[in-house]
Amino acid sequence: MSFKTILTVTEPGMSDGDLHLAAGLCEEVGAHLAVLVVVLAAPPPVGEFAAIVSEDWLKERQADEKALKKTTAAVSAFLAGRALSADTVSAYPEASWADETIGRRARYADITIVGPEVLAGETLKSKVIEGALFSSGKPLLLVPQGSRPTLKPKCVMVAWDSRLESSRALRESLDMLICADEVHLVLVDPVEGETHHGAEPGADAAAYLARHGVKVTVDRLPSANRSVADVLRQHAIDVAADLLVMGAYGHSRLRERIFGGVTKSMVEDPSLPVLMAR
Template sequence: MTHKTILLVTDANEHENDLTAAADLCTAVNAHLSVLLVKLAAPPPLGEYAAMSVAWLDERAEDIQQLDEAVERARATLKGLEISFDANGIYCETAWADNDVGSRARYADITLIGASLRTDTPLRARAIDGALFYSARPVLLATNRHSLTLRPKKILLAWNSTMESARAAREALEMMESAEEVNVVLIDPDAASTKNGQEPGADVATYLARHGITVTVDRLPSAGRRVEEVLIQHAIDTSADLIVMGAYGHTRLRERIFGGVTKAMIEAPVVPVLMVH
């Protein structure tokens, strides 16, 4: 789909590089940049007189002031870049951050999670979950190593015949139509009519080809490696600009306890990743 509004979620500190990268991304596709600076509220103290803690109230007041100042700095930076933008901040409890981010993300075509959030694990996890589960919009994970683009030349589509991967393919359809090459990758595919069909990858390749997309299908063995390791290495080997994949084919609880491809790709994206739940 055409991207006209891009939401950047970042924190109140160390967000300058994210602003620049997001502004460049919006300039390239003539999109509006909506910036959401998030500050997680200081947790309340514990103890008999916790509710009356002056130090805690002072800390929250200082946090809010820092957030307001960060918003003003972000607006000043973006004004100098001459793009269409808005910038706002929210000070929220950790438990509600995903809902707050998700409610804002519903009014954007895509949510960008900047590379700087790698240093703020709680906020990053909440922001990604909120955008994925409460906005019905795709999430783009940035990295420090690759420049961001919504017009990638080479795309790796991670395919496992799930609804999540189908949604991801549909959301990225316009990008794939303008790409030079789309590599559909299946790891240890099961050739069964109830899963991937007798020729795994053929159905989705045919679907994409009808949209005029140049497609190659790679069925790769894991050979004892984790699925995410195979995907990342193949993306590097094929010089992919973007990995497109479905997110959380299993429940979040199961992913967090036992691990999973989504969790691993979120924690350490080497190539920019577009995720859709």
């Protein structure tokens, strides 16, 4: 799909680095930039000590609201200084439902950008990623520190495992794939069979892409006792990929957290810009 509205999320205390990055991507494709400024509120005190701490809690909320207002004004001023279509809104949700708040806002964008500063954190990072993937129906783009993100990549690597999540990621990135000079459809330890990759692993997906005019190559790779994530990272280096496209959370979030998985590994250590969809 084409990207006409791009969302990014920030909070008080962050620099404007992620904003610069998102604004640059909007300028690259002529998109509108939507900025959500978030402060995660502490839950109200409960139990026998509630009366004692309630005054401090109220003071904390007042300080949060003041910081939120100040940051929102600073973001609006930053955007006003650029020749860019943009808007800024703010939210003050409790941490327990912040992902829902972010996800609802992401429904009105084509993609959510998660820049290096958000990726370097923990709480806001998880809320933005889970909100975008589970509550918006839209993709997100992880941009690690030191990378050169673009929404017009020349070389794209697609991690394909024939699951619904991979199919969704393929469709969400189709416009970029059509415009790319080369697309590598990568299968790690593919399994033949009707319920897996078919008689010729990767052939059906490659044919689908080729009908859209995508210049696609199928790369079937052995894991050789390495993790799938490590195989993908190395192959991205080998083919000089600008972008990795992949489905997210083929397993449940709980299973990923306990046992690990490709999504978890890529979220924790993306070596290049990664477009994820679910």
